[in-house]
Amino acid sequence: MVNETQHTCSASSSSKSDGGSSSGSESSKDSSRCSTPVLDADRHERLREKMRRRQDSGEKWFSLEFFPPRTANAAVNLISRFDRMGAGGPLFIDVTWHPAGDPGSDKETSSMIIANTAVNYCGLETVLHMTCCNQTKDDITGHLQKAKRLGLKNIMALRGDPVGEEWEEEVDGFNYAADLVKHIRNEFDDYFDICVAGYPTGHPEAESYEADLRHLKEKVFAAFLKFMKDCQAIGITCPIIPGIFPIQGYHSLRQLVKLSKLEVPQEIKDVIEPIKDNDAAIRNYGVELAVSMCRELLDSGMVHGLHFYTLNREVATTEVLKRLGMWKEDPRRPLPWAVSAHPKRRVEDVRPIFWASRPKSYIYRTQEWDDFPNGRWGNSSSPAFGELKDYYLFYLKSKSPREELLKMWGEELTGEESVFEVFTCYITGEPNKNGHKVTCMPWNDDPLATETNLLKEQLEKVNRRGILTINSQPNINGKPSTDPIVGWGPSGGYVFQKAYLEFFTSSEIVTALLKVLKKYELRVNYHIVNVKGQNITNAPDLQPNAVTWGIFPGREIIQPTVVDPVSFLFWKDEAFALWIEQWAKLYEEESPSRMIIQYIHDNYYLVNLVDNDFPLENCLWQVVDDTFELLN
Amino acid sequence: MVNETQHTCSASSSSKSDGGSSSGSESSKDSSRCSTPVLDADRHERLREKMRRRQDSGEKWFSLEFFPPRTANAAVNLISRFDRMGAGGPLFIDVTWHPAGDPGSDKETSSMIIANTAVNYCGLETVLHMTCCNQTKDDITGHLQKAKRLGLKNIMALRGDPVGEEWEEEVDGFNYAADLVKHIRNEFDDYFDICVAGYPTGHPEAESYEADLRHLKEKVFAAFLKFMKDCQAIGITCPIIPGIFPIQGYHSLRQLVKLSKLEVPQEIKDVIEPIKDNDAAIRNYGVELAVSMCRELLDSGMVHGLHFYTLNREVATTEVLKRLGMWKEDPRRPLPWAVSAHPKRRVEDVRPIFWASRPKSYIYRTQEWDDFPNGRWGNSSSPAFGELKDYYLFYLKSKSPREELLKMWGEELTGEESVFEVFTCYITGEPNKNGHKVTCMPWNDDPLATETNLLKEQLEKVNRRGILTINSQPNINGKPSTDPIVGWGPSGGYVFQKAYLEFFTSSEIVTALLKVLKKYELRVNYHIVNVKGQNITNAPDLQPNAVTWGIFPGREIIQPTVVDPVSFLFWKDEAFALWIEQWAKLYEEESPSRMIIQYIHDNYYLVNLVDNDFPLENCLWQVVDDTFELLN
Secondary structure, rough: OOOEEEEEEEOOOOOHHHOOOOOOOOOOOOOOOOOOOOOOOHHHOOOOHHHHHHHHOOEEEOOEEOOOOOOOOHHHHHHHHHHHHOOOOOOOEOOOOOOOOOOOOOOOOHHHHHHHHOOOOOOOOOEEEOOOOOOOOHHHHHHHHHHHHHHOOOEEEEOOOOOOOOOOOOOOOOOHHHHHHHHHHHHOOOOOOEEEEEEOOOOOOHHHHHHHHHHHHHHHHHHHHHHHHHHHHHHOOOOOOEOOOOOHHHHHHHHHHHHOOOOOOHHHHHHHHHHOHHHHHHHHHHHHHHHHHHHHHHOOOOOOOEEOOOOOHHHHHHHHHHHHHHOOOOOOOOOOOOOOOHHHHHHOOEEEEOOOHHHHHHHHHOOOOOOOOOHHHOOOOOOOOOOOOOOOOOOOOOOHHHHHHHHHHHHOOOOOHHHHHHHHHHHOOOOOOOOOEEOOEOOOOOOOHHHOOHHHHHHHHHHHOOOOOEEEEEEEEEEEOOOOOOOOOOOEEEEEEEEEEEEEEEHHHHHHHHHEEEEEEEEEEEEEEEEOOOOEEEHHEEEEEEEEEEOOOOOOEEEEEOOOHHHHHHHHHHHHHHHHHHHHHHOOOOOOHHHHHHHHHHHHHEEEEEOOOOOOOOOOOHHHHHHHHHOO | OOOOOOEEEEEOOOOOOOOOOOOOOOOOOOOOOOOOOOHHHHHOHHHHHHHHHHHHHOOOEEEEOOOOOOOOOHHHHHHHHHHHHHHOOOOOEEOOOOOOOOOOOOOOHHHHHHHHHHHHOOOOOOEEEEOOEEEEEHHHHHHHHHHOOOOOOOEEEEEEOOOOOOOOOOOOOOOOOHHHHHHHHHHOOOOOOOOOOEOOOOOOOHHHHHHHHHHHOOHHHHHHHHHEEEEEEEEOOOOOEEEEOOOOOOHHHHHHHHHHHOOOOHHHHHHHHHOOOHHHHHHHHHHHHHHHHHHHHOOOOOOOOOEHHHHHHHHHHHHHHHHHOOOOOOOOOOOOOOOOHHHHHOOOOOOOOHHHHHHHHHHHHHOOOOOHHHHHHOOOOOOOOOOOOOOOHHHHHHOHHHHHHHHOOOOOOOHHHHOOOOOOOOHHOOOOOOOOOOOOOOEOOOOOOOHHHHHHHHHHHHHHHEEEEEEEEOEEEEEOOOOOOOOOOOOOOEEOOOOOOEEEHHHHHHHHHHHHHHHHHOOOOEEEEEEOOOOOOEEEHHHEEEEEEOOOOOOOOOOEEEEEEHHHHHHHHHHHHHHHHHHHHHHOOOOOHHHHHHHHHHHHHEEEEEEOOOOOOOOOOHHHHHHHHHOO
């Protein structure tokens, strides 16, 4: 760990120095009280407020730095990494900016789009880096406007590296990070929270800091603590956050040293040089070193947060955080679904159940909604769902390549029964007849949810017989909100669910099902629709049916999941299209396999069932059993 | 029963005759779908739609006619009668219009204000009569505009009686009910549903009907059925409703005959004349006659609804309806509180619990609200509550006169303990030491609610010791919505409550209570405030706490009652003021009794407690017990 660059985040205090630190303001334009129940204060605070609150409460935090990936595949992997590392509870992540890589473009690998994905689809508080040298004011303003439009709220303002070897000041141009900070404040007032970088041991190019270079051999934390005290002495009161670079390998360390023009302390060189060919040994040493350094920083009482340069890798940083006891993998969720961090969506507290396994698709298709009316579902017929055109958007793509999908879903289908078999293997987790496990389906990119495991036995039975389930939840009658499987929201509450089952099935089974449902008319709500939109339902007046809700101390009732008849017809299009786009197209045109999937797409119905009587035993399995009996 | 006047209500069908019947229109401007859960279709339908729906389903209905009272006391009684007779389930009530009595004024006894009270405060679908002869267009338009502003949606358009003996047509004036109907449609488009009157045996003044007079001796229902057929034959398709006048006394019958210029059939005269001095016998005969006539009308299959001329009396009409099996005293409620029938309030589905015993006061104080934001509470700080000035509004007045209140609450108070005694007697239902039962309190105009009876024993205990309770509810963990005591909403649902307790108490008890509440910090939410507004609470961020909610098949969750910190401060003003306005002012100024109440008003605190853990046994009694223990 040799990088001594420090992050300074503009806070609401009155730090007014013009140097590297940015100015802040007490009054936040964005602070009008929200009228929906606030289950999660973090969702409504600015980054500076989150830091301030943790500083006041003494709670330590960490953040994670990533760079934009080079390829679309690497982007898909990085986004999975966001989801996994997001689970450890970083206060924010940041995405670096590389002027040479078209960082503000719409490419799926640009800094802008990666940050957009982190905020909107992964729900992470995100800081976007931005450099200013060799750029026009218009360029910069364009980038900032775009960032704002995408829901980004935090900018790390940097000077950037000169283009050639020599540094030349431009008249009227951006020469220092401070110029960028001033520009952001001029053009966007207090909208953005601004972070800036500082070098506790002096910036290698800063002449006036030359004398400080002799401190390079001092222990880094000593330098940092002195730096903090010096900052405070001259009136910088905003949070100052040390950046931690866990040494992960000999070459990446050399690369960093070269780029940053910093030197590695001799003590560290002495350890590393002899083991330079042993990657594991170097990483272990790096973790060890980072843990002890972080401990000293935290124990000083002056440091409240740690910023990690991950180099887009998980293992070392996660290991350091776990050993520090800062990795907070909390199985509890603020809501049953993953919330987005876009400011526009912070009042969103209800979603249709249909997209439960495709939350990124739901966010994508509702991204143009101006309004989440009081976070409440209400009438969904006015806001239109986005068009179903971009199956190829990289963050909606299946993570598995075609060959793997064929192994899972069958190189060659012999009839509808081969399809039943695929669904059944996905449910049971058993390998298919060619020995491959089915770990994803067109409607579910991940293995079965823990909660769905509760229903495994029943699900297996019905899938085997052609009730092809794609979504389900058990009924829950008042479990504590801290329940490790079905709990969500703050502690001290109770959560409830109505049993839900959604599946594709043949028209023959639907005919029998409808006869059976007559017996359950007052208890079970159903929606049955085919690809052409022929729709059979007993739902009253297109009203949404709340199927997940929670009761919490001192709060209004939260009902985050509904079965909504209007959005179901939008979901229907997507659900049917996935048969073709994700499955049928794996096979040659006109091939028997493709025609089987096409037949199912054209002839099957999509069915959803809700058992309204949540305190009683779930009757939906009985409904299905009765249907099979009627068919026999 | 001799009155053959018939009501014809404009329906959405295309009845286009210009005579007595009014025109309707298919397109309702008011039909935009509401975004809140519709628990009760009736709340969102126009009168014509309600009639149509019942006609389609074959459900028989009745309506009740009242006239405006002559004195303020009579108005208070009439409003109580609205509440009692409203419980029988009339489809609507109507209020007659007497040009001589200033019917459109703001007097508490005017037709306009009585109809306003029926709609807004008693939640009754209401038809306001309006006559047009001898009035200018501007007068009429003014009345109609006022009616619309007050939330009235239905007008019974009448010609009215001529001023002198002779009838003179006015050029350009209103000469027939049809002129009024046309005027209403011209000026207000389709806003109002319009009813008109018809005479099945011919109007006594209508020359062209003279020949019909010979039918007078036929049985009235035969006349009515013929009238209906004749109407249908000439294309009148809107609902036609027979008006029923149960004979209630010899003199009221004579009076009616004189006014209506109708004759009593000889068969009826033959029965009545010999018993004309026996009121009970005449009323029994009248009930008998009305029941048999109504049965024949209903059995004909052509009549779907019956309209009753009550003469502002309850017994005869109620008796007829009960014997017909049409009196539907349904203990189930659409919501836990009585809903208002003002169209503006039809989306209202949540109220603060504080006004539970003073719903009319709540409606009055929120009557200027433009918005019940999606029927949802949300942030109550923006809409302002109405001023607390009109204690003397007749519908907010206590029903009991001063002498009675003194008997109940004490001619002479000897100390705070005499006040405790009054509260205790109200709870127990036992007479006070002077032998008088306490049937109302300044905060509760009615005896204890059935639901509160569940808590009686505990309430008695704490009131005796100076915890002066004014509002409470037990916790409920999922009882069927059809439960006769705590149920509400459509069947097939489940209702829930958090335990609630609200009381006045001394600062000494509050000090002990606050110590005790520390133990219950995570479980119990409290608000404690004195008359000066000194406020102690542990409620998070001024958010409302839902204390009553219901889960229904195919619906969103309904949470009709909240403890809302903002509205509590408005309620506080009203709750403290009632000590003075309703109680202290019964006594002479400077009298010891008055000073005792004044002392309590100045020094006590108003406290509310919510036990959030609704599935467990209510802990609020333990909180109070612990408090008393700490004091001992």
